[in-house]
Amino acid sequence: MRKYLFLLSFAVAPAFAQYQPAKFTDADRLRKIEATFPVIDSVYKQQAEAMHIPGLAYGIVVDGKLIHTGNTGYTDISSKTPVASQSDFRIASMTKSFTAMAILKLRDEGKLKLDDPAYVYIPEMRNNRYLTKDAAPVTIRHLLTHSAGYPEDNPWGDRQLAVTDAELIAIYKKGVSFSHNPGQGYEYSNLGFATLGYIIKKVSGKTYQQYINEYILKPLGMTHTYWEYTAVPKDKLAYGYRWLDGKWVKQPLLHDGAYGAMGGLITTIEDFSKYMALHMDAWPPRDDAEKGPIKRSSIREMHYPWDVSYLNQYSLNPSKPCASVSAYAYGLRWAKDCEGRVFVGHTGGLPGFGSQWNMMPDYGVGVVCFANLTYANAGKLNNMVLDTLLKLSNIQPRKLPPSKILTQRRDELVKLLPNWSNAQATGIFADNFFMDYFPDKLKAEATDIFTKAGKIVRVGEVVPENNLRGYFILTGEKGKVKVSFTLTPENPPLIQEYHIGLVE
Secondary structure: OOOOOEOOEOOOOOOOOOOOOOOOOOHHHHHHHHOOHHHHHHHHHHHHHHOOOOEEEEEEEEOOEEEEEEEEEEEEOOOOEEOOOOOEEEOHHHHHHHHHHHHHHHHHOOOOOOOOEHHHOOHHHHHOOOOOOOOOOOEHHHHHOOOOOOOOOHHHHOOOOOOOHHHHHHHHHHOOOOOOOOOOOOOOOHHHHHHHHHHHHHHHOOOHHHHHHHHHHHHHOOOOOEOOHHHOOOOOEOOOEEEEOOEEEEOOOOOOOOOHHHHOOEEOHHHHHHHHHHHHOOOOOOOOOOOOOOOHHHHHHHHOOOEEEEEEOOOOOOOOOOOEEEEEOOOOEEEEEOOOOEEEEEEEEEOOEEEEEEEEOOOOEEEEEEEOEOOOOHHHHHHHHHHHHHHHHOOOOOOOOOOHHHHHHHHHHHHHOOOOOOHHHOOOEOOOHHHHOOHHHHHHHHHHHHHHHOOEEEEOOOEEEEOOEEEEEEEEOOOEEEEEEEEOOOOOOOEEEEEEEEOO
16 A cells, blocks of 8 residues: 555444444534535535536544545546445555554454564464564564564555465475664665465454454444455446546556455445444543444554654644644554644555545544545645645544542642642551642742732642643732642552642
8 A cells, every 4th residue: 555644644323233433422512513414515526626526525523423424526437427425436445454453452352462573473474584684574563563673565566466375485495575673763664564464364253354344343243344346336346446537547457356455445434434433432541341343442543653663743724833743553544743632643645546535533523534546645635635624613622531649639738738738647658759849939939929829719620631730820910820749659649749830
């Protein structure tokens, strides 16, 4: 699959009866989002025309529900079959996260370990000849994060979709060529994900297609999702095109094969939204019963930035540069921009197709679009749409409640401020605290700040950074005071760090 910076380089409720995404939707928030749809429709349609995209399907997913879809153009130019939300597009490398999810499910079942050398499952990989004799062997985790040391292989890999398992293993029998040693850098590898597909087969006793169908697609109700294009109803199948010499040229569709695990899935906007709902439902961590086909913690593990790949200056709004860092997770791309916004998703590109999905877990919002143009820059489209949605709706990230211990320590701190009387006798401070902070200086600092802020009229809620770190605002008649603190890993957690200052 083509590698796109996860721009920043580069997110229909599930049919499975027991699976329901977590509910976060606020009616006013939803109305604000819905009000952006006419503008979003125009962005997609104008950009599709500017990019010479024959057919485009897109969807907006909020809090696990597909709340808006749109389409433009044709799935088949010759028959002028219009694109619909039920049209089936090949989504290329967006397939990789399904393969990664299958690997984690097998891990959760105790059937493999991520740090196992891959040769445990594919003995032919013992033939690997690394760049140096002291190299570590390729592991499953290396394959998941594009850190196996294989060279970037998009032009070549894009043409391998239909090869057989025997042809895949033949590569290992002859020995793989390495660009660097395993674990020593990021380089996008379609061979790596094809290898994961074969490991799924060896471990589960089913082909990777059968395993993903049975344990991911079927539970989610993704009944219009396929691997082999000849299985798709003809009136639903999107054909791929190139824009050459001012006209669209139809591209041959490749059959499913060993490389399908890296980019062979064919699906609809409606079906894929169910998969997005599963990812959204992993946030926030909570005590609810598990209802999905894979544990929420394993999905969050998929979202974690394991292998930093890019530092760049792109943002949702190209006219407003915003430094961001991108990383590869497990079959997914992760990014965080200068405003602290986190994005999770993946691009897809093959001859004839371009696609992307991108979700913001903290906002509960995701976008997805499929195009039937060779390497269409769907990431650019989705970033424009996310920027439009956030600006026009002015929605904010979901606020998570503070832990009980953070709220308790806030209340105990408030009682001590500003005089710090008998603070050492309260038992709420860690043993380091009064070696790092001195009662007379704490009192003088707080008294000066309180004098400037005036009489305190309101104590704000704790704003948590995590379970053991946060801050709160004290509102005075003349100003506001910010108090931040961090707790220890002890049980019960004690205050180890504290800061106070006026809010400017």
